[in-house]
Amino acid sequence: MFQIVRIFATLIIILLSPMATANVVFPLLTADDLNGRSLNLPADFPGTPTIVLIAYKRNQQPSIDAWVERLGLRENEGPAWVELPVVGRGAAFFRSFVDKGMRSGITSLGMRARTITIYSSRSAFNLALGIAGRREIYVALVDPDGTVHALIKGDVTETKVQKLRAAYP
Numbered sequence: 001m002f003q004i005v006r007i008f009a010t011l012i013i014i015l016l017s018p019m020a021t022a023n024v025v026f027p028l029l030t031a032d033d034l035n036g037r038s039l040n041l042p043a044d045f046p047g048t049p050t051i052v053l054i055a056y057k058r059n060q061q062p063s064i065d066a067w068v069e070r071l072g073l074r075e076n077e078g079p080a081w082v083e084l085p086v087v088g089r090g091a092a093f094f095r096s097f098v099d100k101g102m103r104s105g106i107t108s109l110g111m112r113a114r115t116i117t118i119y120s121s122r123s124a125f126n127l128a129l130g131i132a133g134r135r136e137i138y139v140a141l142v143d144p145d146g147t148v149h150a151l152i153k154g155d156v157t158e159t160k161v162q163k164l165r166a167a168y169p
Helices: 002-016 058-071 089-105 109-113 122-129 158-167
Strands: 029-033 038-041 050-055 081-085 138-142 148-153
Touching: 050 058, 058 081, 058 158, 138 158, 148 158
Parallel strands: 050 081
Antiparallel strands: 029 038, 050 138, 138 148
């Protein structure tokens, strides 16, 4: 009986104590926006902090657009934000084709400046941020020094919007 009580007490202490978590840091990357401007990320993100919308597949764009609309993000005003399509290293061979295709769908120079395509290893990118898989989008709040204040998975909900707002430093 004493051993069961001791095990139970130990479990309660473990569950109630704050869990140690590693600080997530945005990986250092060099990438181009759709206007062809070379950027060093995260240092060249436009704000302190910047809302970073991360997608892996073309069919995830409606989820990105829903976040943009729900947050009221605008091209030339309001909070700093960027879209990061993470297409991977393999797509680098087709980079001009991929970029040209994205540019044809985004005619505004301001919106092109907010779209920064990542042609590096998707696995390494995900590992650095603690992201598992590419089935869902992520929204991060990132400082130029790489500090990630929030990393939110999936489609927009009111709870997720509140979590993002609460993470602003």
